Amino acid sequence: MALAHGPETRHHRLPAVLRAPVEARTWREFGHLLLGLPLSVLYFALSITMVSLGAGLVVTFLGVPLLAAALVMCRAFGTVERARARGLLGVEIAEPAPVRGRPGGGLMGWVGGVLKSGESWRHFLYSVLHMPWAIFAFSVSLAFFTYGWGLLTYPLWRWVFPAYAGVDGIQLYGDGTHEFYLDSPVEVAVTSLTGLFFVLVTPWVIRALAGVDRLLVVGLLSPSRLATRVSELESDRGVVVDTAAADLRRIERDLHDGAQARLVALAMDLGLAKEKLLEDPEAASAMVDEAHGEVKLALAELRDLARGIHPAVLTDRGLDAALSAVASRCTVPVTVEVDLPTRPAPAIEGIAYFTVSELLQNVSKHSRASRATVDVWRVDDRLMLQVTDDGCGGADVTGGRGLAGLTERLDAVDGILAVQSPAGGPTTVVAELPWRG
Incomplete structure (x- = not known):
């Protein structure tokens, strides 16, 4: 009303x-x-x-x-x-x-x-x-x-x-x-x-x-509240389905344009090296060395892709280690503070990880910041995430697909995303998720 x-x-x-x-x-x-x-x-x-x-x-x-x-x-x-x-x-x-x-x-x-x-x-x-x-x-x-x-x-x-x-x-x-x-x-x-x-x-x-x-x-x-809640859940289900479909398309695109293309080129190079093995052993050896480099690049791309789907460090060691790994790949120094008595549900833990990852990517690409901080803590039955930076500000939930898509993902699990980013900075983004431990 x-x-x-x-x-x-x-x-x-x-x-x-x-x-x-x-x-x-x-x-x-x-x-x-x-x-x-x-x-x-x-x-x-x-x-x-x-x-x-x-x-x-x-x-x-x-x-x-x-x-x-x-x-x-x-x-x-x-x-x-x-x-x-x-x-x-x-x-x-x-x-x-x-x-x-x-x-x-x-x-x-x-x-x-x-x-x-x-x-x-x-x-x-x-x-x-x-x-x-x-x-x-x-x-x-x-x-x-x-x-x-x-x-x-x-x-x-x-x-x-x-x-x-x-x-x-x-x-x-x-x-x-x-x-x-x-x-x-x-x-x-x-x-x-x-x-x-x-x-x-x-x-x-x-x-x-x-x-x-x-x-x-x-x-x-x-x-009625029940009818309203059912309508919200139906809308959230549609968001989850659309998000999952988008993730599958992204994975297929990354495999097709990245690792798959490298493996096809690798197979062709090895075929040529096999043909030249008897005629020109030195050329064949150079081709094998080049193929070895392509194998390393393909493995790195597959490793990054697997990390993007669900990082092993998150499953094995929890949010603290996983977020520290994400912070180490950011283009600016990031301080990570995780204060959690226990681990939340795996689904919530995964959403928290990808939320922080997306926010740190925004810091790297758009903020022009010199430093950033990540804080994670629990309040009652809610998991709180806060990412701050001293960049140029101006972040807006309605201004593009990044934060808007992140807001929809959090809404699907009864989460909340709040952005405070005045022009000139600093930017503070707070995400709130249900604990569901």
């Missing part, structure tokens, strides 16, 4: 209690409460009628589809209420997930999906519960509003009583023997002051009533 109308930051000369009666927010919320009564009566009548009719006919073929149609109608009411809350209460509420029927189930599968949806039943519950509250909110807000402004402006319209009713003013008491009218200047002034009190109090009453409306809309018409 988000507020569509943010709080005003400019300073006012009048205090809030004097501004509230004429502020746009008060009038929007008052309009919301007034409009809520006729709409809630319509929602209540239609939803109760349709659900009762569907439940009564459930023993027949028509009952189940009719009950599903009633719930779909309630979801439509929820759409109207979310739009009304967005426009008048300043509350932004996400739309619930669409109803999903059983794959291949056709119309009856969709009907089953509607009936099994907890969000559909919460929309029905809102249609039923909102009416008694709307009656109360309508009555209280309208009473405070009309009595407040009516009494405040009493001196302006008191002339109606002697002119058309034959009395001197508002009658407070009368039993046939004694009568009391608000007609003297003092009584009129006290009446007007009483109205002023109600006018000043009314906006806060309206805001309190509207606050309950906000709770009802958010609590019953917003997506």
Whole structure:
């Protein structure tokens, strides 16, 4: 949930209690409460009628589809209420997930999906519960509003009583023997002051009533936490699948363009050396020496590739040794401090390793720094990583694929990446991962 109308930051000369009666927010919320009564009566009548009719006919073929149609109608009411809350209460509420029927189930599968949806039943519950509250909110807000402004402006319209009713003013008491009218200047002034009190109090009453409306809309018409979490997990699963596919493509490309090409050239060189072995032994020996150098280069490339997939030092000795090895390959001096009581889960350990590796690569390529530091520690059930450098700054999560891709990878495991990199530096990147030891 988000507020569509943010709080005003400019300073006012009048205090809030004097501004509230004429502020746009008060009038929007008052309009919301007034409009809520006729709409809630319509929602209540239609939803109760349709659900009762569907439940009564459930023993027949028509009952189940009719009950599903009633719930779909309630979801439509929820759409109207979310739009009304967005426009008048300043509350932004996400739309619930669409109803999903059983794959291949056709119309009856969709009907089953509607009936099994907890969000559909919460929309029905809102249609039923909102009416008694709307009656109360309508009555209280309208009473405070009309009595407040009516009494405040009493001196302006008191002339109606002697002119058309034959009395001197508002009658407070009368039993046939004694009568009391608000007609003297003092009584009129006290009446007007009483109205002023109600006018000043009314906006806060309206805001309190509207606050309950906000709770009802958010609590019953917003997506459930479970549905939101499922949607997040589906999105994270897509990120993981895309990342794995990208890694496989990178490995295939590195093998094809690197070690594989060198091995093909090596095979050709050895073939030529074999042919020249008897004719020109010296040339053949030179070719074998050159092939030996190509073998070393191919082995180095394969070693780097294997390290990029999952370094053996990480598995054998943990993050401290693995990050120290990464730091030694950085183009600037890097200080590594790892303070962990135990080792986290292997998957989290691998993500932490590659996160630091990517950040140190950014330091080498883009920061123009003279030194960097890596700190790793544990806070409760979270693994914290911090990489800092004294470079030129200007790193941005949205500025390119590197940090943006790293953020998506961390999101996939409920991690967080925070970047603080003002122009001119220094740059501090903090990553937070679940421990899962």
